[in-house]
Amino acid sequence: MDTRNLAISYATSNFEKFLTDLKELIAIPSVSTESDRNADVSFCADMVANKLTSLGIEHVQVFSTPKHPIVYGDLLHAGKDQPVVLIYGHFDVQPIDPIELWNTPPFEGVKKGDYLFGRGASDMKGQYIACLAAVESIMKTGEMPVNIKFILEGEEEIGSPSLHNFLVEHKELLKADVVLNPDTGMIAPDVPAIIYGLRGLAYFEIRTYGPDRDLHSGTFGGVVHNPAQVLCDLIAGMHDADGRITLPGFYDSVLPLSTQEREELNRLNLDDAYFAAQVGVSQVNGEKGYTSIERIGARPTLEVNGLLSGFTGSGAKTIIPAKAMAKISTRLVPNQDPKKVHTQMVEYMERTAPPTIRWEVELISTGNPSISDINLPETQALAKAFESVYGVKAVLKREGGSVPVTADMQEILGIDSVLTGFGLPDDNIHSPNERLHLPTWEKGILTLIHFFFNIQPKGSAVN
Amino acid sequence: MDTRNLAISYATSNFEKFLTDLKELIAIPSVSTESDRNADVSFCADMVANKLTSLGIEHVQVFSTPKHPIVYGDLLHAGKDQPVVLIYGHFDVQPIDPIELWNTPPFEGVKKGDYLFGRGASDMKGQYIACLAAVESIMKTGEMPVNIKFILEGEEEIGSPSLHNFLVEHKELLKADVVLNPDTGMIAPDVPAIIYGLRGLAYFEIRTYGPDRDLHSGTFGGVVHNPAQVLCDLIAGMHDADGRITLPGFYDSVLPLSTQEREELNRLNLDDAYFAAQVGVSQVNGEKGYTSIERIGARPTLEVNGLLSGFTGSGAKTIIPAKAMAKISTRLVPNQDPKKVHTQMVEYMERTAPPTIRWEVELISTGNPSISDINLPETQALAKAFESVYGVKAVLKREGGSVPVTADMQEILGIDSVLTGFGLPDDNIHSPNERLHLPTWEKGILTLIHFFFNIQPKGSAVN
Numbered sequence: 001m002d003t004r005n006l007a008i009s010y011a012t013s014n015f016e017k018f019l020t021d022l023k024e025l026i027a028i029p030s031v032s033t034e035s036d037r038n039a040d041v042s043f044c045a046d047m048v049a050n051k052l053t054s055l056g057i058e059h060v061q062v063f064s065t066p067k068h069p070i071v072y073g074d075l076l077h078a079g080k081d082q083p084v085v086l087i088y089g090h091f092d093v094q095p096i097d098p099i100e101l102w103n104t105p106p107f108e109g110v111k112k113g114d115y116l117f118g119r120g121a122s123d124m125k126g127q128y129i130a131c132l133a134a135v136e137s138i139m140k141t142g143e144m145p146v147n148i149k150f151i152l153e154g155e156e157e158i159g160s161p162s163l164h165n166f167l168v169e170h171k172e173l174l175k176a177d178v179v180l181n182p183d184t185g186m187i188a189p190d191v192p193a194i195i196y197g198l199r200g201l202a203y204f205e206i207r208t209y210g211p212d213r214d215l216h217s218g219t220f221g222g223v224v225h226n227p228a229q230v231l232c233d234l235i236a237g238m239h240d241a242d243g244r245i246t247l248p249g250f251y252d253s254v255l256p257l258s259t260q261e262r263e264e265l266n267r268l269n270l271d272d273a274y275f276a277a278q279v280g281v282s283q284v285n286g287e288k289g290y291t292s293i294e295r296i297g298a299r300p301t302l303e304v305n306g307l308l309s310g311f312t313g314s315g316a317k318t319i320i321p322a323k324a325m326a327k328i329s330t331r332l333v334p335n336q337d338p339k340k341v342h343t344q345m346v347e348y349m350e351r352t353a354p355p356t357i358r359w360e361v362e363l364i365s366t367g368n369p370s371i372s373d374i375n376l377p378e379t380q381a382l383a384k385a386f387e388s389v390y391g392v393k394a395v396l397k398r399e400g401g402s403v404p405v406t407a408d409m410q411e412i413l414g415i416d417s418v419l420t421g422f423g424l425p426d427d428n429i430h431s432p433n434e435r436l437h438l439p440t441w442e443k444g445i446l447t448l449i450h451f452f453f454n455i456q457p458k459g460s461a462v463n
Numbered sequence: 464m465d466t467r468n469l470a471i472s473y474a475t476s477n478f479e480k481f482l483t484d485l486k487e488l489i490a491i492p493s494v495s496t497e498s499d500r501n502a503d504v505s506f507c508a509d510m511v512a513n514k515l516t517s518l519g520i521e522h523v524q525v526f527s528t529p530k531h532p533i534v535y536g537d538l539l540h541a542g543k544d545q546p547v548v549l550i551y552g553h554f555d556v557q558p559i560d561p562i563e564l565w566n567t568p569p570f571e572g573v574k575k576g577d578y579l580f581g582r583g584a585s586d587m588k589g590q591y592i593a594c595l596a597a598v599e600s601i602m603k604t605g606e607m608p609v610n611i612k613f614i615l616e617g618e619e620e621i622g623s624p625s626l627h628n629f630l631v632e633h634k635e636l637l638k639a640d641v642v643l644n645p646d647t648g649m650i651a652p653d654v655p656a657i658i659y660g661l662r663g664l665a666y667f668e669i670r671t672y673g674p675d676r677d678l679h680s681g682t683f684g685g686v687v688h689n690p691a692q693v694l695c696d697l698i699a700g701m702h703d704a705d706g707r708i709t710l711p712g713f714y715d716s717v718l719p720l721s722t723q724e725r726e727e728l729n730r731l732n733l734d735d736a737y738f739a740a741q742v743g744v745s746q747v748n749g750e751k752g753y754t755s756i757e758r759i760g761a762r763p764t765l766e767v768n769g770l771l772s773g774f775t776g777s778g779a780k781t782i783i784p785a786k787a788m789a790k791i792s793t794r795l796v797p798n799q800d801p802k803k804v805h806t807q808m809v810e811y812m813e814r815t816a817p818p819t820i821r822w823e824v825e826l827i828s829t830g831n832p833s834i835s836d837i838n839l840p841e842t843q844a845l846a847k848a849f850e851s852v853y854g855v856k857a858v859l860k861r862e863g864g865s866v867p868v869t870a871d872m873q874e875i876l877g878i879d880s881v882l883t884g885f886g887l888p889d890d891n892i893h894s895p896n897e898r899l900h901l902p903t904w905e906k907g908i909l910t911l912i913h914f915f916f917n918i919q920p921k922g923s924a925v926n
Contacts, residue, residue, distance in 0.1 A: 211742035211744055212742060213742075220738070222755070222794070223747040223755045229699075232696075233699045235692065235699075278683075281820075282818065282819070284688075301685040303680045303684050304691035304695065304784070305773050306691070308770060310767070316827045317768060317769070318768060321769065327780070331681055331684045355745065356745070401681030
């Protein structure tokens with residue numbers, strides 16, 4: 001048996017042991033949002049560090065931050081020609097409320113049939129235990145074929161506030177060729193996915209101001225430009241008839257979808273009917289010329305997130321409101337720059353807003369889009385691993401949401417991420433009765449073993 | 464001296480007496496909105512009835528209603544050829560809060576210089592005391608040249624809920640040729656006004672529904688039609704580039720402005736700059752082809768009164784809201800029918816709303832527009848009276864607001880109203896320190912004496 005098969009064999013014999021490791025971690029209520037759980041989050045960091053050390057990972061260190069600790073470790077004996085894979089994870093979990101909806105104790109890993117129930121089972125204690133299990137299986141039966149570094153944080157569920165500075169301060173320590181981020185998931189138990197692109201964000205509050213007070217709509221209706229009407233006019237004008245966004249220059253830096261990407265994205269049966277059923281609408285709507293899956297992952301969008309003006313109680317109040325407000329956010333794709341989009345929004349308002357009202361555009365938050373090369377050797381290594389274990393090709397996919405750590409890794413460390421994971425859409429993450437589908441998870445461990453063995457020396461082709 | 468001049472002379476000698484009458488009424492805190500003042504409102508009704516009786520008015524009666532009493536009285540000895548003038552008034556007043564902003568006791572008529580301060584001094588105890596003073600001046604020196612009826616209610620400030628049924632039940636009793644409603648006001652101390660038109664109202668709540676819950680705008684932005692965006696699109700489409708309303712058939716029954724009306728309305732110096740300054744905007748806005756004063760009084764309008772959707776707190780929440788709501792009201796002019804406008808709004812939605820969302824239009828309230836013939840003999844009689852006393856022509860004007868009693872009188876009793884009054888725009892009605900400009904008020908009493916004498920037998924021309 002070659003080293004790869006020895007490792008596979010070790011893993012297959014030790015699924016129960018890995019499950020015990022996972023249950024130990026689930027038992028620690030590392031809820032990062034609740035300050036009375038701070039000690040639990042710290043304790044979880046220590047547990048994670050101990051696990052790394054006991055595996056034989058070197059230079060394990062728990063760094064304190066202004067909030068929750070960050071755990072680092074590495075194993076760099078595969079030689080200079082082999083790439084360094086930086087494995088990202090987070091050991092904090094979501095709160096458990098509403099507790100009364102749980103059928104098992106949330107901080108206890110309870111196995112029922114094919115599932116392990118418990119907070120963090122899927123998001124994402126189960127995912128990095130899978131990484132550790134793969135590394136353990138290889139190390140117990142041979143040597144790691146690639147260099148690895150671990151970075152595990154305790155603040156992902158609160159937006160990773162300390163990570164940015166940590167990356168800036170430890171650039172050299174974290175130097176790597178690629179990031180493995182197992183915090184996304186499968187599309188279905190038989191459909192693995194690799195995410196290579198994430199959208200960015202530019203979030204605005206737009207305010208329009210009309211008369212200096214709410215006016216009686218009888219006395220003044222007809223001569224004063226209504227700021228709520230103007231706001232609606234402005235918002236209506238932000239899309240054209242084809243569902244394209246009209247901010248000046250908005251599409252100039254949008255990276256077009258390659259034929260390869262379009263083929264990949266549309267291999268899935270995620271058609272219009274699928275999305276309509278997911279959200280309870282009769283039909284979908286979006287930019288002309290693109291399929292639903294392309295629109296979500298690979299095309300920028302502009303959404304009204306909120307509206308407020310004037311009288312909103314029950315019944316009637318006949319006023320012309322003095323002001324109106326909209327929350328408007330754009331999801332951005334490579335290579336759009338949120339700061340440039342801010343400029344474009346201001347320019348749109350300058351060109352479009354009538355001189356009869358005053359207006360303000362406030363930039364509330366930004367996030368950069370990120371994309372990894374679809375032909376990155378590590379992406380190909382992972383795709384091949386999935387095919388070996390699941391017997392199907394993994395879907396190469398861009399996602400609509402933002403994983404800020406991915407953009408940070410790219411901008412600060414200059415490293416692309418390969419995003420994947422072995423959770424399922426119905427794992428109830430962030431909800432009561434979070435669970436992990438164990439057969440999928442076990443296949444995930446085997447996939448990661450293959451992944452590490454599939455990685456080739458830098459500069460060589462995937463075989 | 465003829466009877467007219469005798470009456471004028473009597474009035475001129477008795478201004479102090481009339482002022483005392485007014486102070487007596489101001490002293491009664493007849494606040495109709497506050498239920499602990501119910502006894503005060505009833506007492507005020509009795510006082511008003513006593514005053515009518517003591518003047519020599521006949522058939523004086525206090526009718527009870529589900530809420531506050533209505534007072535009736537008449538004097539019908541001028542002969543069948545003379546018209547019957549139904550004098551409308553209300554003896555209830557607005558609340559006095561915030562009491563700390565008053566400089567004098569609100570329920571005490573306090574004279575300071577040219578002003579009498581006190582709640583109801585201008586709105587409208589002072590106005591119907593002016594009517595009683597004119598009638599008294601004529602009756603003390605001769606006989607009423609016209610037949611008169613009084614109807615005085617105690618619920619105007621709460622929307623006249625009992626009046627409608629009272630009119631229906633007492634059609635015969637209230638039969639008259641014209642209504643004199645002195646509840647509007649002057650434009651300036653030297654600019655009297657007669658209102659012959661009021662706008663109606665159709666008030667809607669429009670709701671759009673998208674996905675079955677608020678969605679993550681990253682995960683679904685691009686494939687779901689955002690109901691807040693759709694609502695903005697729909698609202699934007701309700702006006703065309705010329706500021707005209709696009710509801711199908713909306714203008715079909717709008718009575719065009721006659722050349723005479725346009726001339727009358729625009730005699731005033733109420734230009735764009737006047738309205739812009741009034742409300743604190745840099746420039747006005749409205750339907751093309753009409754002046755500001757025409758737009759407010761004689762053209763229908765559509766206003767957004769309120770908007771609500773999704774996230775409206777501080778900061779950012781990246782959602783596609785499940786629904787959105789707008790309060791939208793139209794001000795209507797003769798001969799528009801609010802119920803037809805409701806149908807037009809529904810038809811607009813049917814034609815315009817995309818099939819990707821669901822929508823609802825709820826009709827919240829309606830009010831009919833009203834207009835009196837600009838050439839009504841009583842209007843001419845009042846205009847001539849104003850000219851005799853003030854030395855200027857009164858402005859014949861349509862107003863933007865709604866006085867529901869006027870439409871009720873027209874619909875139920877079939878009687879046009881002549882609206883006027885001797886209050887000024889800066890009388891602080893509905894606010895602390897309400898006041899009455901006494902020189903204007905005294906001229907008003909003289910004007911009303913002239914008005915009664917100017918009225919000619921039915922069928923004859925004004926001389």
